[in-house]
Amino acid sequence: MRVSGKLERSRELKSFLQNLDSPKLQAAGARGLNEHTEEQRRQSTTRIAAYTGVPIARVRGKTRIKKARAGADMAATVITADVAIPLSEYGSPVWVRDMKPGWRGGRVSSMAGAEATGWNVRRIFAGTWVAKGQVYRREDPNDPRSRPVRLYGAVLANELAKPTRPNVPAAEKFARLDLEKRVTRHVIRALGT
Known part of the structure; x- marks a missing residue:
């Protein structure tokens, strides 16, 4: 018995393989990561305002995002910078x-x-x-x-970063549910499949 194969649509396969190692794919991953980080920021500000009693407008105003850039080491960060609130x-x-x-x-x-x-x-x-x-x-x-x-009340940066605060476990749980799905969706779009 002899098996033979014939490759059809070779252009699509070549373009698919070329896209796997392209800056376009890294940019798609960065877009997915930034989208997830924006959602983390939105949810964290809501949780922090609900837990601390600090108005949500102040929490939003002091919380910003450092976006990920396409590259080998992509990282996006949610940053809160505020003074200790009396x-x-x-x-x-x-x-x-x-x-x-x-x-x-x-x-x-x-x-x-x-x-x-x-x-x-x-x-x-x-x-x-x-x-x-x-x-x-x-x-x-x-x-x-x-x-x-x-005496001081809430310190917003602590509410965002300390593992003993309720926001941190909630953010980690959301990252496990959401991050991979968002990045994968953007990568699949970039691959054109």
Whole structure:
């Protein structure tokens, strides 16, 4: 028995093989990666705003993308650059100090600490007070003469990068589901198959 083969449509096969090693394919991979990164940015800003209580407009304004460029080492990055947000900025702090204690000299009925909203939870921060609209605590809580330190709420860069924050596992889960599909779709389009 003898087997013989005849190649038909050889131009298509040649063009397919040439496209496998072309800059056009790398550009398609970069487009898919950038598209995925844009979606990661959109979802991360929504998650961070929901978790921290910081308005989504601020989170979006401080979050940007460094796009991937076609090449051997493609990397796209979501970057958040912002200062630490004082607890007073979005926390609406309240602290009441009773300067005239109970009738005929009872105890001072000041609050145990400033009440403020941090990470969407309204609570009392023990040992703190409000002065000039800012929330402060002592550097050393056991030393009443230690320096007062301002309290801060969310740090957006930490919310985006620290593995202990809920955004990081959610972003990794989305990358496992989405990244390969997006890049593959763009590569297949570039190959023309």
